[in-house]
Amino acid sequence: MLIDKNTLQKYDVAGPRYTSYPTAPQWSDEVTAQTYASVLKAFGQNDKTLSLYIHVPFCEQLCYFCACNKVIRAREEKVGDEFLEHLFTEMGLVAGFIGRRKLIRQLHWGGGTPTFLSEEQSEKLFTRIRSLFDIDFNEEIAIEIDPRTVTQNKLKVLRGLGFNRISMGVQDFDAKVQDDINRIQPYEQVAQVHRWCRDLNFKSVNYDLIYGLPYQTRETFKKTVDLVIGLRPDRIALYSFAYVPWLSKPQNKFNLQAIALHDEKLDIFIQSRENLLDHGYQAIAMDHFALTTDDMAKAFNQGLLYRNFMGYTLKPADEYLGLGPSAIGFLEKTYVQNVKVLPDYYDSLSKGRLPVERGKQLSPDDQVRQWVINSLMCGFKVDKGVFFDTFGYEFEDYFDQEHRHIRDCIEDGLLCEDPRRITVTDLGKIFIRNVCMGFDHYLRQKDGHRRFSRTV
Numbered sequence: 409m410l411i412d413k414n415t416l417q418k419y420d421v422a423g424p425r426y427t428s429y430p431t432a433p434q435w436s437d438e439v440t441a442q443t444y445a446s447v448l449k450a451f452g453q454n455d456k457t458l459s460l461y462i463h464v465p466f467c468e469q470l471c472y473f474c475a476c477n478k479v480i481r482a483r484e485e486k487v488g489d490e491f492l493e494h495l496f497t498e499m500g501l502v503a504g505f506i507g508r509r510k511l512i513r514q515l516h517w518g519g520g521t522p523t524f525l526s527e528e529q530s531e532k533l534f535t536r537i538r539s540l541f542d543i544d545f546n547e548e549i550a551i552e553i554d555p556r557t558v559t560q561n562k563l564k565v566l567r568g569l570g571f572n573r574i575s576m577g578v579q580d581f582d583a584k585v586q587d588d589i590n591r592i593q594p595y596e597q598v599a600q601v602h603r604w605c606r607d608l609n610f611k612s613v614n615y616d617l618i619y620g621l622p623y624q625t626r627e628t629f630k631k632t633v634d635l636v637i638g639l640r641p642d643r644i645a646l647y648s649f650a651y652v653p654w655l656s657k658p659q660n661k662f663n664l665q666a667i668a669l670h671d672e673k674l675d676i677f678i679q680s681r682e683n684l685l686d687h688g689y690q691a692i693a694m695d696h697f698a699l700t701t702d703d704m705a706k707a708f709n710q711g712l713l714y715r716n717f718m719g720y721t722l723k724p725a726d727e728y729l730g731l732g733p734s735a736i737g738f739l740e741k742t743y744v745q746n747v748k749v750l751p752d753y754y755d756s757l758s759k760g761r762l763p764v765e766r767g768k769q770l771s772p773d774d775q776v777r778q779w780v781i782n783s784l785m786c787g788f789k790v791d792k793g794v795f796f797d798t799f800g801y802e803f804e805d806y807f808d809q810e811h812r813h814i815r816d817c818i819e820d821g822l823l824c825e826d827p828r829r830i831t832v833t834d835l836g837k838i839f840i841r842n843v844c845m846g847f848d849h850y851l852r853q854k855d856g857h858r859r860f861s862r863t864v
């Protein structure tokens with residue numbers, strides 16, 4: 409695919425990843441513990457099912473690139489015990505407000521590193537979830553693991569509990585890059601964990617890779633991708649390095665000169681994308697790849713892909729619930745985020761309060777724009793007829809002000825339009841965040857672009 413340098417320059421700006429709309433900077437303390445309690449009660453009145461996310465924030469060592477919400481601790485039983493005690497209080501409060509057993513159709517333990525918990529602690533947590541909710545074991549039950557610290561026995565215990573999907577951080581195999589990001593993880597270690605997962609029959613194994621890390625070049629990253637292809641994970645998330653040193657202070661350690669920017673970074677992405685496509689992977693939306701046998705590829709091909717705080721996902725459930733520090737939920741058209749700082753999370757729960765920090769109740773306009781942005785991010789099109797059926801407005805009338813943006817995208821080869829729909833082109837898929845930004849009401853406001861990583 410040829411990308412014109414002017415197009416690249418024009419669209420290489422800071423922008424959201426649209427794991428939510430409105431995006432997190434628009435959330436505020438208008439959503440309180442009280443709001444959340446009423447949202448949970450309303451959820452208890454209907455038959456909607458649940459996607460449950462549990463955030464375990466601990467890691468044993470800091471990766472300098474990491475922009476996740478994590479807490480570095482030596483692995484000690486008491487750290488996990490103290491955490492579980494508070495998490496169980498939160499679960500009890502939440503289940504109490506819901507007031508009935510709900511069906512979990514997607515379960516995800518993320519972090520940090522959820523396998524920081526011992527085998528016994530993991531069993532205890534799983535048992536507690538089952539005591540309050542029903543779980544559909546035919547759907548995705550996923551956990552994030554760190555291949556440097558997980559053991560074969562722990563994987564065996566997790567499989568026994570019912571986990572069927574593994575996601576592991578691989579990032580990059582190059583020794584110099586690994587040294588610079590403070591994450592030494594040789595190929596053989598990943599290959600070993602991969603074999604354990606296969607022997608235990610996990611249905612899907614995902615690797616996270618990051619392009620744009622310091623000291624990465626086209627050549628070194630090609631070697632990483634070649635090695636990954638050799639191992640054949642079912643899914644690959646190929647993330648663009650989010651360089652946000654104002655949020656993630658350890659990123660300030662990086663030598664700016666060593667970070668690939670702009671067209672070099674894009675070249676690394678395009679080269680990797682082509683390599684994966686040549687080797688049996690299908691491109692799923694923006695930054696995911698999957699073997700055609702994997703459920704994510706099937707969902708994408710059937711137009712059933714969704715997007716939430718974990719990125720792209722299958723959506724077998726109606727509503728999202730997040731537990732643990734910084735976890736996010738979306739229920740009854742309301743985003744709710746827990747406090748991020750661990751002592752604050754503990755403090756709130758010790759006092760028997762839901763640890764809510766902020767959120768957003770969607771206005772009617774937010775709901776319309778959320779729908780359009782989701783359609784673009786997940787299905788790469790907006791069907792004007794379905795839009796009319798859903799909201800009762802003609803697409804052209806509602807988005808009169810966005811007409812100019814749509815025209816620009818068409819002229820730059822990012823979109824095509826016919827009377828029935830707008831469709832994202834292959835080039836537009838790479839710049840999909842930019843396409844969506846034109847529909848984001850809040851970016852029109854002063855300083856709207858400042859708080860995000862770059863889109864490419």
Ligand SMILES: C[S@@+](CC[C@H](N)C(=O)[O-])C[C@H]1O[C@@H](n2cnc3c(N)ncnc32)[C@H](O)[C@@H]1O
Binds near residue numbers: 475520649651
């Ligand atoms: C919670 S971690 C994965 C599990 C485990 N902690 C590990 O690292 O192996 C989630 C993923 O987020 C991605 N990530 C973290 N910081 C990032 C950044 N600044 N830019 C892009 N991706 C990032 C990494 O690929 C990482 O594997």
Ligand code: SF4
Binds near residue numbers: 467469470474521
């Ligand atoms: S990448 Fe994973 S292991 Fe590394 S600091 Fe982030 S969450 Fe922890």
